Amino acid sequence: MEEKKKVPDEKEKKKRRKQLHRVLKSHPEFELTLDMQTGIRHVLGMEQGGVRVDDTNRPPRLEDFDEQMKIDFPAAGSTREPFTSPHSSRDFKFKTYAPKIFRRIRERFGISTIEFITSICGNFEYLSFKTNSKSGQFFFYSYDKRYMLKTMTNAECKLLLKILPSYYQHVMKNPNTLLCRFYGMHRVRPAGRLRAFHFLIMESVFNTDLEINQIFDLKGSKVNRFAKRGESVFKDIDFLENNFSFQLNNDTATKLKNVITKDAEFLKEQQLMDYSLLVGIHYKDGKKKQIEYVQDRRRRLKDKKEKKAEMNPVGVPKKYNIISEPKKANVKIDDQHGNTNASIDPIAIDDQHPVDEKRAKSSASISNIDLKAVSTRKKSQSVQPAHHGGLQSVNPNGTPGNQIYYIGIIDILTEYGVTKGIEHFVSSIYKDGNWISCVPAGEYGNRFEDFLCSRIEAYESNSTRAEKKTRKVSAGSAASSSSRRPEQTAQSESKP
Secondary structure, three states: OOOOOOOOOHHHHHHHHHOOEEOOOOOOOHHHHHHHHHHHHHHHHHHHOOOOOOOOOOOOOHHHHHOEEEEEEOOOOEOOOOOEOOOOOOOEEEEEEOHHHHHHHHHHOOOOHHHHHHHHHOOOOOEEOOOOOOOOOOEEEOOOOOEEEEEEOHHHHHHHHHHHHHHHHHHHHOOOOOEOOEEEEEEEEEOOOOOOEEEEEEEOOOOOOOOOOEEEEEOOOOOOOOOOOOOOEEOHHHHHHOOOOEEEEHHHHHHHHHHHHHHHHHHHHOOEOOOEEEEEEEEOOOOOOOOOOHHHHHHHHHHHHHHHHHHOOOOOOHHHOOOOOOOOOOOOOEOOOOOEOOOOOOOOOOOOOOOOHHHHOOOOOOOOOOOOOOOOOOOOOOOOOOEOOEEEEEOOOOOEEEEEEEEEEEOOOOEOOHHHHHHHHHHHHHOOOOOOOOOOHHHHHHHHHHHHHHOEEEEOOHHHHHHHHHHHHHHHHHHHHHHHHHHHHHHHHHOO
């Protein structure tokens, strides 16, 4: 008999849709990505070739933030300045924003122009993927998955230009920032298309060769913040109800809280909201922690309540209800196996079991990581590059843990204005205004900071304990040697 072909279920279909696909000629946005690469390669090549020289040793000027450069790219090439080479696409126009500022930001994080061109504009296809975004924007990865290219709305483009001076100042002063790192903003207007495409180049939070086993998107909100059955990105309620937390050593926990506080202050000052902390977890042994979907949990609790209601008939006093709880020895109840007086476990209505604190705190911890600032000429010693680009966890006993964390604050280009104010007012009528996602920027930032810092637990790693022990021994030996010197001096003086 011939074997029947297995029909892929919904989970497999969703998994396939979320996989990265090469943008080949058959892809509907192949021409757009080709125009992106051609324009970026030309602009960065002008910088690298010395056509547009920028003295990075001097402070940036105000006009550098407003600088815009427009270039026409005819298919046959241009024989007038700025000269362009022939290309296989149709005619298009390209525009770049604040190129000197974004170059300084790239250098701040140790990215050279040649390295950037190779990743973004090499002779490789981009990788596309579908997301749950309601904005309808396109998302592409560079071939090495280090950088992400995302199309933007006109409002997002104007907002970034508005906050760019403050953003530049923040990332230059705080190289450990968790804010998404913007490395370039451009616009493509293909011939024959009605709209122009603004797009942003940023560094991927999951820039690693390791597999990301679980992903969380955390905002600090509790209203409808849970993943639906089959979704791969979990949210705040899933994070809380499944007892996830960031377990770090003492020094790293303190430094990470300081980074979160500084980033939240910047976002509040710029009146930004609706951002989130993207968290990716890699499990070394490949055995990820099981997460129960909220719908499954509610159904399980409902079934248990109904089962208990059946065991406690309505209208029968509890002292006479021998079915639910036999208390006398002469009352015999046979279980389904025929055993008499079998013990019946009580059924909890809320299904809350006592949690062992030692077991709850053993999920993860993070090794000691140096967060000190570095100069613009050197690579940044940020909060993340310690272990495969992520944070290595350690257990409460100080040994290396099973988890590696990748974290970053994303989607920061939403301003709390009149439209969001109306949305907050309407949503507050039907739901708790303190926990909905759309709240004023100051309240959003405070809630975001409090939520993340409350999920950080501090432990002492073995390396820290060893350092303290070494310091204690060296201090004791130094004290003993210093105490011996006066005695030796006194003895030498007493001799004739």
